[in-house]
Amino acid sequence: MAVVAFADPGGGMPATARETHAALRGVTRVYGRLAALGPLDLDLAKGEFFSVVGPSGCGKSTLLDVLSGLGRPNAGTVTFEGAPVDGVPDGVGIVFQEDASFPWLSVRDNVAFGLRRAGMDGAEIARRVDYALGFMGLSDFAGAYPAQLSGGMRQRVCIARTLVTQPRLILLDEPFGALDQQTRLLMGDELLRLWRETGATVLLITHALDEAAMLSDRIGVMSSRPGRFIEIVETGWPRERDSRIVADERFGQITARLWSHLREESLKAIGKSSSRKTSVP
């Protein structure tokens, strides 16, 4: 597997030099006779923003399942903060692709849900929920119900609901997949802000190459099924960054690099093969 590093004038620390936060070792997942994932290795460094891109059906969501403890691998080991993962560990927050807000609860009650179930003190809940609502721009809609909100706002409710539990590892499964392009870019900015302020490790599954190129410290490019990493791209972006880096020439280079791999893999995934190899810029 190749590791490609782009020029790094911003001074970001190479992820390999950092403490490992979560790790997959030789992980495979099989559904019946269908090999969905792996064998696959991954080291997530503490505090990094890691994105996973890959052709559709390559096992990206399976990877998240296994890493989060929602699903178990058929072989290999998964560890989080040094301990083996069995069920979702404390300190891991998950945001799904589908709208997972509870329609019967107001925005405020949605966000407070996890904390109340955990039996936290009411004043502390109110403090955290107010902060999360403010952070996600939902303060004016605290009393509204999900049915009254747009898709982007509902997804923000789900992110806020995860945020209040102060996860140290945040897993996001194509959280902006259903949103329009402008909303997606702005949500990306909010995600970056959240990542910087919380210091959490973030793993983002996405099908959008530009999203991965703009948000990540490192991007894992997956092969078609069974999914493995064929390349890890290090972007070298500074920690202080936002969607305006799409104007940076490196953004185009990174996106092109991702596509050069994915074009071939995507063709395989839809059952075609390209005879003409694409050249890497």
Add this chain to the structure above:
Amino acid sequence: MSGPATLPAPEARQSWLIDGVVTAVIAIGAWQALHAYAGEAAIASPLKALRHLSGLVATAGFWSHATATLTAFAGALAISAALGIGLGLVLGLRRFAGEVAEPILSGLYAIPKVTLYPVILLIFGLGLGAKVAFGVIHGVIPITLFTLTAVKGINPVLIRTARAMRLSQADTIRTVLAPAVLPEIVTGLRVGFSLTLLGVLVGEMFASQRGLGFLIVNGISLHNVKQTTAVILMLVVVAVAANGVLLWLDRRFIHRP
């Protein structure tokens, strides 16, 4: 509650009122026309029915009939709801049992249940038992089907969310599954409400000496058309009002996705 989107728009309220008034005017107009066509011997005019009803509700005998119907209906609805929700939950959660039971229930739902009435009578005899049983066989199937569909159709991401939040199984059922299926169950109860009332009334018509259903048939055999029409009027008003209240509760407390 705060937020700009929590109050219904004023025009929504107005259109409700207009719809209601228009429907009532059409219904009364059609009734008057039917009266003019069929004559005094078949159906009383709206005004006469109303006048007769106001006299009827002043008599103690009427209320003993109304109480008989209400008792049977309340019992039948309670049994239908408990049985229907319980059965629906079990069949919805046990996929195989649900797949076997659903077509059977749909088939039973389609049977004209009046044909079963003689059998019910033989089993339960004349009186309260048969009325309740007849109400239940009308009400229990739709409530079961609505509950079953609700449980089977629950959005899987909500269950995944519960797991992601490390909820216990009991907590998942209580705080996620139950509220998620509630809207469909409420709809099932509303449908079950009307059908259970229908079953009880039909039961009273054929083999009972008590109840509003009996009063309707009794009015016909005694050529007391005013009594029949007045009781029907009362039942329609009560049923429409009850349905309106259930709908209002639904809209007020259930936030549909």
